[in-house]
Amino acid sequence: MxxxxxxxxxxxxxxxxxxxxxxxxxxxxxxxxxxxxxxxxxxxxxxxxxxxxxxxxxxxxxxxxxxxxxxxxxxxxxxxxxxxxxxxxxxxxxxxxxxxxxxxxxxxVADDVAFGLENAQIPRDKMIPRVQNALAQVGMTDFATREPAHLSGGQKQRVAIAGxxxxxxxxxxxxxxxxxxxxxxxxxxxxxxxxxxxxxxxxxxxxxxxxxxxxxxxxxxxxxxxxxxxxxxxxxxxxxxxxxxxxxxxVPFTEQLKTDLSNAGVPLPAHYLTEEEMAEQIWKLYSTM
Incomplete structure (x- = not known):
C-alpha cells in the first residue's frame, strides 16, 4: 500500500x-x-x-x-x-x-452537461450557472449549443469531463x-x-x-x-x-534513455525526467564537456 x-x-x-x-x-x-x-x-x-x-x-x-x-x-x-x-x-x-x-x-452540449444535474434534482436556477461554469473550466463555452456528435474526439471528451x-x-x-x-x-x-x-x-x-x-x-x-x-x-x-x-x-522513452546513459557512466538525476527536462540535462552535460 x-x-x-x-x-x-x-x-x-x-x-x-x-x-x-x-x-x-x-x-x-x-x-x-x-x-x-x-x-x-x-x-x-x-x-x-x-x-x-x-x-x-x-x-x-x-x-x-x-x-x-x-x-x-x-x-x-x-x-x-x-x-x-x-x-x-x-x-x-x-x-x-x-x-x-x-x-x-x-x-x-449544454443539455448533456445538465443531464447529471437533472438526475440529482438540482433546481434549474442553480443548474444553469453550474453548467456554464463547467463548460468554461474545460474550454467549451463557445460550443454550448452545438450537437455533441459534430465535435472532435478531444472536444467530446472535454464535454464528458464537463458533465x-x-x-x-x-x-x-x-x-x-x-x-x-x-x-x-x-x-x-x-x-x-x-x-x-x-x-x-x-x-x-x-x-x-x-x-x-x-x-x-x-x-x-x-x-x-x-x-x-x-x-x-x-x-x-x-x-x-x-x-x-x-x-x-x-517504460517511458526518457527512462529508457536515462538507463542507457547511466550504464554508459553519464550522471543523471534519479527522479523521473520529462522530455524537456532530459533535453536540459543533456545540454548541461554537453556544455561542460
Missing part, C-alpha cells in the same frame, strides 16, 4: 481503500481481480497500468458499483462501497470512460479516457484534467496505457492478470524495466 502523504503539517488520509478485493465474472475461469489491497491518497494523481484484460477497468467499476465484489471490502471518501452508500459514492466519484459518445444523452465537473465530485476516474484521441487531443484533455485538479484539489484515478501519462502521476499501480504486482512512485515503478516488459508493458 502507499504510505500516507503529508500536506503541510497534516497527515494525508487515503480517500480510497481496497482490502482483499476479488471480482470474478461468470464467463471467466480466473478472477478479474484477485485479492487486491491498496490505498489511494486524497488529492493525488494515481495511474493504474497493465496490459489489456489485466483488471484495471474492473477496479473502477467495482469502486462505483458497476460490478459486484465476490470478496473483500472497499471505501470511497470514508463510505463503504455497498448498496446503501453507492449513490452517495457516485456523487463523490465521477467516471470519464474511453468512448465519450457512450455518455452523451443531450441534444446539445462530471458540474456534479462537483471529489474524485475523477479516467477509464482509458485518452486512448482513442490523437496526440493533440490527448495533450489537451490531460491538461484540462491537470488544471481542474489544481483548481479544485481533486483526486485523479487514471486507468491508462500511456506510459508518459503514468510517468507524470504522483503514484502508479501495476495490475497483471488480476494481481497487484507493484505500487509506488513513477521512478520506483519504471526502475523495474525488464519486469514491466515481461508483463507486456514498457
Amino acid at each position: 502507499y504510505n500516507e502523504r503529508k500536506r503541510g503539517n497534516d497527515v494525508e488520509e487515503p480517500i480510497i481503500t481496497i482490502d482483499h478485493l476479488t471480482v470474478k465474472y461468470a464467463e471467466q475461469q480466473h478472477p478479474a481481480l484477485d485479492d487486491i489491497s491498496l490505498t489511494v491518497p486524497a488529492h493525488s494523481w494515481t495511474a493504474i497500468i497493465g496490459h489489456n484484460g489485466s483488471g484495471k477497468s474492473t477496479m473502477i467499476k467495482a469502486l462505483t458499483g458497476l460490478v459486484t465484489a465476490d470478496a473483500g471490502t472497499m471505501t470511497v471518501a470514508g463510505m463503504p462501497v455497498d448498496e446503501a452508500h453507492i449513490w452517495d459514492i457516485r456523487r463523490k466519484m465521477g467516471v470519464v470512460f474511453q468512448n465519450p459518445e457512450n455518455q452523451f444523452v443531450g441534444s446539445t 462530471i465537473v458540474a456534479l462537483a465530485p471529489d474524485i475523477i476516474a479516467l477509464d482509458e479516457a485518452t486512448s482513442m484521441l490523437d496526440p493533440e487531443g490527448r495533450v489537451a484533455v490531460l491538461q484540462t484534467i491537470r488544471n481542474l485538479k489544481a483548481q479544485q484539489d481533486l483526486t485523479i484515478l487514471a486507468v491508462t496505457h500511456d506510459l508518459e501519462e503514468a510517468a507524470a502521476a504522483d503514484n502508479v499501480i501495476v495490475i497483471d492478470n488480476g494481481h497487484l504486482v507493484a505500487s509506488g512512485t513513477p521512478p520506483e515503478i519504471f526502475a523495474r524495466g525488464e519486469k514491466l516488459i515481461d508483463m507486456g508493458l514498457a
